Amino acid sequence: MNTLQLTLGPVLFYWSRDDILRFYSEAADWPLETIYLGEAVCSRRQQLRGQDWIALGKELAESGRQVVLSSLALIESESDLRRLRKLVENGDLQLEANDLGAARLAQQQGRPFVAGHHLNIYNADTLALLQSLGARRWIPPVEMDRDTLAAVLQQVSSKGLNIETELFAWGRLPLALSARCFTARHYNLSKDDCQFRCLEHPDGLRLNTREQQAFLTINGIQTMSDGCHSLLPHLADIAAMGVKAVRISPQWQHTEHVVAGYQQAIQALNSPLRPDIDLAPYADSRLVDGYWRGEAGIAAIGEAHAHS
């Protein structure tokens, strides 16, 4: 059995430059195989610019981690494309392509890349196609359930596809992207004059139903789950399926405890011991795993099937 690796996804929230640098100086010491970094959500977020991310990435790479630059997921303007080209052409660090345009640029440069979950790979044919363009690793869509993934991975191995699988395994789920900024909207500001209010919400803004059920998270142009997706209870199954790595999505506090908990759980996979690891104290919302079980993504861990 291969040992599952741990990765750190890009920070999906808008943090100040100092906070970002502090976060990564700490993360450099965590037991991570790969660190993804860069602005994947909103082109107006430029506390660090492309060159800064590249410089930070190179610095982190010296600590022995693999470093991958995550591309913006919604590429609309020529300036978005210019920034993307700079990322692809940096020469040293690989790219996580979160858009087909990014995949094309990486392919043109002959550079291997990671196919991000926004590329919507739901079957082995599509995966094989991305692999032929240069994808060396892929992240399945966050909504993909265990059985669908198992079926795809079975075909990956029967086709002899040489590609690694990495799962989004912890954090608020990135669910939707829009041209509209919901944080700006909340403050009655236009998107082009958003005053960067996302900086005030390092874990996003909680959206409740009218009966106070915590439901979603507003993060600028991105809508996320309120529930914290956790695949911790399923790691043995995940490892057995041939998944290579699981991704922790950064949060404002306690990311280091989450990484440590996952690391402990992964080490225990090869021993008869089953440590009781409780990460609930490190999430500031309910733990959910419905997607993995083929349910609504909002279904909490251990929650029985909700019937329509």
Place this chain on the structure above:
Amino acid sequence: MPATRPLPELVCPAGSLPALKAAVDNGADTVYLGLKNDTNARNFAGLNFDDRTAREGIRYAHQHERKVLLAINTYAQGGDISRWHRAIDEGADLGVDAIILADIGLMEYARRRYPQLRLHMSVQSSATNYEAINLAQELFDIRRAVLPRVLTLDQVKQVIDHTQVEIEVFGFGSLCVMVEGRCLLSSYATGESPNSHGVCSPAKFVRWEHGSQALGARLNGILIDEYQQGEPAGYPTLCKGRFEVEGDTYYALEEPTSLNVMAMLPQIIDIGVAAIKVEGRQRSPAYVAQVTRTLREALDAAGREPQRFSVKPGWTQALSKLAEGQQQTLGAYNRPWK
């Protein structure tokens, strides 16, 4: 401005055979339809086409020299994707004028099996920039791409100027505020999304709760909105409900509005848009007839006299009766969009 810009095709929805005929009879250049299964992103009970109705619809459209597009715009799921392959085979066999695909793996299949078949890139492919579109052109020779409803008019022009692929944009109908193909809100709440099941906020999960004070609209138990007596109640599409953020209760994501680009038709023609798409395969034949007729008139008027074009009150009236939530917006085409 070149006076010889061809008019964009008017592409209208056909959720049923009567709707298809209504579109053709009222001036649609092209209709688009889906099959009765989860290979299409408007997979609602009682809608869509089987082999017999598809053949009849295609015969009718072709008889009137109009085109028919088949939408296979969900993502092929998991280990057995023969259903999607069969849908493509069926489209080729029916003799549709093009197939609209979202999944690039399916584009590859279609190109390999049917070299002559015209392929369109679905809005569900989330191709918002010309690099993404040109990738699909190089690999599969796609002939047209439908842009997600998130770009400004200038950004649409930028795409058109950098690709050989025809560009289709949405012109009228229910507004998705999210990038199509990149929205999983529906599966987060219900387990079924447009990408996987071809549905958003599926009706089987909807419950109406009649309370003494208010009418509650729930989706899989989640309260999407509630309406006081006398307030018009809308279908609980989950991005169109009222929610509470930091103590404010409001349409936190989107009001129930309809997109209507009528006022922009001269600019849309001018930048070289190849086709304008009307949303609404789940709508009635009467709706399709009315929208098609109105947009046909407006489009022809904008083509004849772009400089003097103005929206006629009669058109606005006709469309506002059909608009969701009775409001209309230019959406993302217009920059200061909140």
